[in-house]
Amino acid sequence: MRRFSWFNATSIALGFAFLYIPILLLVIYSFNESKLVTVWGGWSTKWYSSLLQNEGLLSAAWVTLRVAVVSSTLATILGTLAAIVLVRIGRFPGRTLFSGLIFAPLVMPEVITGLSLLLLFVAMNVDRGFWTVVIAHATFSMCFAAVVVQARLYDFDKSVEEAAMDLGAPPVKTFLQVTLPIIAPSVISAWLLSFTLSLDDLVIASFATGPGATTLPMKIYSQVRLGVTPEINAVSTIMIGLVTIGVIFASYTTKRASARQEREMKAVDAGAK
Amino acid sequence: MRRWLLISVPYLWLLVFFLVPFFIVFKISLSDIATAIPPYTPTFDWSQGLSGIGTFLSQLDFENYFFIFEDPLYLNAYWSALTIAAISTFLTLLIAYPIAYGMARAPKEWQPTLVMLVILPFWTSFLIRVYAWIGILKKEGLLNLFLMNLGIISEPLTILNTTTAVYIGIVYSYLPFMILPLYASLEKINPSLLEAAEDLGSPPWKAFWQVTFPLSIPGVLAGCFLVFIPATGEFVIPDLLGGSDTLMIGKTLWNEFFNNRDWPVSSAVAVVLLLVLVVPIVLFQRNQEKQREAGR
Amino acid sequence: MSETQALGASPTATPGAGPTRATVRTPAPQSGFAPWKDPSKSPIVRFENIVKRFGDFVAVKECTLDIYEREFFALLGPSGCGKTTLLRMLAGFEKPTSGRILVAGEDITELAPYERPVNMMFQSYALFPHMTVEQNIGFGLKQEGMPKDAIAARVEEAMAMLELSRFGKRKPHQLSGGQQQRVALARAIAKKPRIVLLDEPLGALDKRLRQQAQFELMRIQETTGTTFIIVTHDQEEAMTVSSRIAVMDHGQFMQVATPGDIYEAPNSRYVANFIGDVNLFEGKVVRVADGFVEIDWGPGLARFKSVAPEGCVADQQIWLALRPEKVRIAFEKPSEASNAVPGKVVDVGYLGSISHYHVELANGQRVRALRANSARTVARTINWEDSVWLEWPPETGIVLTR
Numbered sequence: 001m002r003r004f005s006w007f008n009a010t011s012i013a014l015g016f017a018f019l020y021i022p023i024l025l026l027v028i029y030s031f032n033e034s035k036l037v038t039v040w041g042g043w044s045t046k047w048y049s050s051l052l053q054n055e056g057l058l059s060a061a062w063v064t065l066r067v068a069v070v071s072s073t074l075a076t077i078l079g080t081l082a083a084i085v086l087v088r089i090g091r092f093p094g095r096t097l098f099s100g101l102i103f104a105p106l107v108m109p110e111v112i113t114g115l116s117l118l119l120l121f122v123a124m125n126v127d128r129g130f131w132t133v134v135i136a137h138a139t140f141s142m143c144f145a146a147v148v149v150q151a152r153l154y155d156f157d158k159s160v161e162e163a164a165m166d167l168g169a170p171p172v173k174t175f176l177q178v179t180l181p182i183i184a185p186s187v188i189s190a191w192l193l194s195f196t197l198s199l200d201d202l203v204i205a206s207f208a209t210g211p212g213a214t215t216l217p218m219k220i221y222s223q224v225r226l227g228v229t230p231e232i233n234a235v236s237t238i239m240i241g242l243v244t245i246g247v248i249f250a251s252y253t254t255k256r257a258s259a260r261q262e263r264e265m266k267a268v269d270a271g272a273k
Numbered sequence: 274m275r276r277w278l279l280i281s282v283p284y285l286w287l288l289v290f291f292l293v294p295f296f297i298v299f300k301i302s303l304s305d306i307a308t309a310i311p312p313y314t315p316t317f318d319w320s321q322g323l324s325g326i327g328t329f330l331s332q333l334d335f336e337n338y339f340f341i342f343e344d345p346l347y348l349n350a351y352w353s354a355l356t357i358a359a360i361s362t363f364l365t366l367l368i369a370y371p372i373a374y375g376m377a378r379a380p381k382e383w384q385p386t387l388v389m390l391v392i393l394p395f396w397t398s399f400l401i402r403v404y405a406w407i408g409i410l411k412k413e414g415l416l417n418l419f420l421m422n423l424g425i426i427s428e429p430l431t432i433l434n435t436t437t438a439v440y441i442g443i444v445y446s447y448l449p450f451m452i453l454p455l456y457a458s459l460e461k462i463n464p465s466l467l468e469a470a471e472d473l474g475s476p477p478w479k480a481f482w483q484v485t486f487p488l489s490i491p492g493v494l495a496g497c498f499l500v501f502i503p504a505t506g507e508f509v510i511p512d513l514l515g516g517s518d519t520l521m522i523g524k525t526l527w528n529e530f531f532n533n534r535d536w537p538v539s540s541a542v543a544v545v546l547l548l549v550l551v552v553p554i555v556l557f558q559r560n561q562e563k564q565r566e567a568g569r
Numbered sequence: 570m571s572e573t574q575a576l577g578a579s580p581t582a583t584p585g586a587g588p589t590r591a592t593v594r595t596p597a598p599q600s601g602f603a604p605w606k607d608p609s610k611s612p613i614v615r616f617e618n619i620v621k622r623f624g625d626f627v628a629v630k631e632c633t634l635d636i637y638e639r640e641f642f643a644l645l646g647p648s649g650c651g652k653t654t655l656l657r658m659l660a661g662f663e664k665p666t667s668g669r670i671l672v673a674g675e676d677i678t679e680l681a682p683y684e685r686p687v688n689m690m691f692q693s694y695a696l697f698p699h700m701t702v703e704q705n706i707g708f709g710l711k712q713e714g715m716p717k718d719a720i721a722a723r724v725e726e727a728m729a730m731l732e733l734s735r736f737g738k739r740k741p742h743q744l745s746g747g748q749q750q751r752v753a754l755a756r757a758i759a760k761k762p763r764i765v766l767l768d769e770p771l772g773a774l775d776k777r778l779r780q781q782a783q784f785e786l787m788r789i790q791e792t793t794g795t796t797f798i799i800v801t802h803d804q805e806e807a808m809t810v811s812s813r814i815a816v817m818d819h820g821q822f823m824q825v826a827t828p829g830d831i832y833e834a835p836n837s838r839y840v841a842n843f844i845g846d847v848n849l850f851e852g853k854v855v856r857v858a859d860g861f862v863e864i865d866w867g868p869g870l871a872r873f874k875s876v877a878p879e880g881c882v883a884d885q886q887i888w889l890a891l892r893p894e895k896v897r898i899a900f901e902k903p904s905e906a907s908n909a910v911p912g913k914v915v916d917v918g919y920l921g922s923i924s925h926y927h928v929e930l931a932n933g934q935r936v937r938a939l940r941a942n943s944a945r946t947v948a949r950t951i952n953w954e955d956s957v958w959l960e961w962p963p964e965t966g967i968v969l970t971r
Binding site: 004007008009011029081102105108110113117120135154196203225232244247 | 406
């Protein structure tokens with residue numbers, strides 16, 4: 001597709017304006033002096049300092065972070081295993097059900113997933129809290145992780161693994177020395193995706209949680225229902241800022257890696273002459 | 274042997290934490306509400322042995338389902354969730370198509386950046402992005418302020434807490450899910466196909482309808498499913514942006530569970546919602562598999 | 570670093586300037602090296618009644634084959650003929666449905682790929698993208714638990730043999746196609762396996778590079794004294810590199826013989842057609858006498874005389890196969906030749922060194938003939954619509970019974 005026209009440029013510009021203006025306004029109004037969200041009272045960072053005093057929000061943030069780290073690690077391991085099963089192990093009894101189980105959580109309405117997990121925990125008679133939220137998040141994130149890793153495995157030349165075995169590496173060694181390093185970027189993005197999904201989730205966590213494990217989205221939600229407050233704007237701005245920095249950092253490091261590769265190649269070329 | 278170990282770890286996890294819970298939901302949907310912990314009856318009593326299973330089964334019935342189908346509240350909630358999801362899916366497609374089309378035609382070196390800019394909002398919290406619209410849409414919000422300052426309107430518009438706000442919220446939140454598959458299918462189209470169509474006498478707008486659009490249909494379908502299915506069960510958007518008259522089944526389920534504490538009825542609501550969504554979910558998976566097969 | 574430089578540096582890799590096929594194979598010239606004829610030799614590889622089914626599809630049907638030490642053995646056939654499946658069964662990536670595979674007398678049918686004394690060079694090269702050339706070549710040695718300095722020495726040796734020493738620190742994506750191909754070969758020989766398997770090893774190279782690489786393969790095979798088994802669909806490649814060829818079709822061996830025998834004495838129409846160009850005359854045996862056979866190939870046509878194959882009887886349906894370069898073409902009817910047919914030239918292709926002629930016979934059959942343009946000017950050139958005679962002695966045609 002070529003021939004970039006004014007129509008194309010305008011649609012992109014309007015589309016991105018629609019995507020970004022609400023976020024931008026939210027960020028700007030987090031620096032508003034006035035408590036009334038719509039009235040501009042001058043620049044101020046007072047809502048950020050009042051955040052630091054809000055212990056409920058801070059402890060919720062800490063819970064969320066811990067849940068996200070543990071559940072995304074679990075989800076990445078399970079998701080990578082699932083992707084390998086789907087791509088590398090051809091037919092086995094129950095494969096159709098398995099691929100359905102990987103696929104369904106991707107589109108399942110959160111209220112259903114959340115409710116069913118809660119009822120499971122009740123039936124199993126476990127105390128709900130930190131670990132039940134971790135399990136809930138790991139369960140739906142692992143499917144996203146599996147999809148990400150699966151996509152990489154599909155365009156992975158299987159003969160590379162065969163070559164490793166042919167040269168004497170048993171399956172587990174082949175996986176650790178050859179497969180894993182090659183799919184590493186997709187495993188990392190699977191982790192990042194699981195991490196943000198966990199950070200973001202309100203509905204499933206609300207069902208799966210118990211006393212003492214209130215996550216940040218739950219806290220934000222309960223305050224948002226009472227109306228817009230600059231404090232929530234400030235929390236949101238911090239979260240947006242962290243994610244943006246993360247994404248920029250990730251793209252910067254990959255760019256630097258490819259630049260380094262280019263330099264290496266030039267150096268080798270120079271040496272070869 | 275090792276193969277089975279590899280399969281069993283993720284398989285068992287999903288069986289225990291995804292599949293088994295659905296059976297529990299189904300079982301509880303056949304139970305009755307009770308003032309107990311857990312708040313339903315009967316509960317299974319292992320100590321009674323086989324005869325226990327008999328009495329247990331005899332106490333299950335489809336009462337909750339009759340209740341759902343008799344009360345217009347639930348039927349309306351299902352129906353309005355489906356129509357709201359369908360209309361917003363269509364709106365999302367209308368808005369996403371020109372954007373994806375522009376991205377696919379943009380210079381190659383811009384495209385990775387454009388794709389990243391579409392994905393970036395997806396990485397920032399869904400809740401926060403919905404929340405951002407409250408400040409914009411409310412009566413004394415930024416949109417009304419802006420329009421009144423321009424003199425386009427004299428009285429503030431009531432948008433927040435209406436179905437319109439729900440449409441805006443769904444379109445905004447799910448836009449990346451529509452743009453990305455559309456872009457993926459548009460980007461694959463070989464430009465010489467359009468040149469060939471024009472060479473054979475088809476003007477550009479006709480070439481678009483005869484060549485580009487038909488070739489992008491897999492992306493259109495994938496995008497529509499990705500928006501429609503989760504939008505049908507959406508809770509956060511109708512709860513925060515919609516009004517008391519905006520019925521959506523996800524919100525009904527939530528209220529039934531958290532406010533009325535009626536676990537059996539909310540389970541029955543979930544089972545019916547799942548049955549409603551089974552058709553689009555299966556169609557979607559078929560579409561995806563067809564694409565994957567064609568791609569190889 | 571250009572391709573030409575890299576390959577040109579190798580003295581044997583330049584065609585023309587490099588040694589011919591006979592000199593490369595000095596220790597085993599075609600006449601002397603024939604372990605398959607020696608009953609005292611035992612094979613290094615033996616396929617025993619191998620059958621391989623994929624569902625309903627039979628990829629390999631009851632194949633039995635012996636391959637001997639130091640052979641350069643080619644499995645040749647069209648795609649889907651089962652040659653790659655056979656190779657992958659030897660490497661251990663596929664399990665035979667029935668039958669046994671023996672290496673040096675030992676049954677390896679049940680061994681995993683990483684337990685077999687064979688190494689493979691893959692069609693896609695299958696280089697590890699995250700490792701340098703050195704790490705790629707040393708990978709197999711590392712799996713053996715060889716000490717580091719020993720690995721380094723062996724890697725160095727393999728790289729030197731393939732003119733790769735300058736690229737040791739590069740990653741595969743920083744190499745050209747020809748260089749990647751040599752890394753893949755170096756990796757396959759680094760462990761000094763008894764058998765090296767090559768799956769269409771030169772398929773991704775262009776024609777010029779492919780010819781150079783063929784000579785390089787032969788040189789490596791010769792210097793290492795390893796048994797090479799190559800899978801290819803390119804008959805020229807098989808003819809160039811191998812000591813013996815197995816021509817395969819639909820999961821069966823059609824003929825297993827030296828390149829010379831395959832070309833000069835094909836055992837079936839399939840093999841005759843598959844290797845090189847051939848004219849086929851369908852006919853019936855009139856009688857067999859003195860080792861010659863008289864062939865009736867149509868009413869009112871002069872009978873052909875040809876060397877009789879074994880077990881040929883009167884009235885049997887046969888085909889006479891005739892290579893185009895063995896047909897002489899002339900204006901005058903040759904006097905003493907035993908086989909001569911008149912015809913009309915319908916097509917002439919001038920290729921410089923040689924010319925092709927398509928001659929239509931009285932019964933409508935077309936025959937191809939080749940003539941070397943050895944003289945720069947000829948009194949009268951053969952042209953379209955010319956009436957000519959085709960002639961060949963009885964010893965040049967091959968009578969095929971299937």
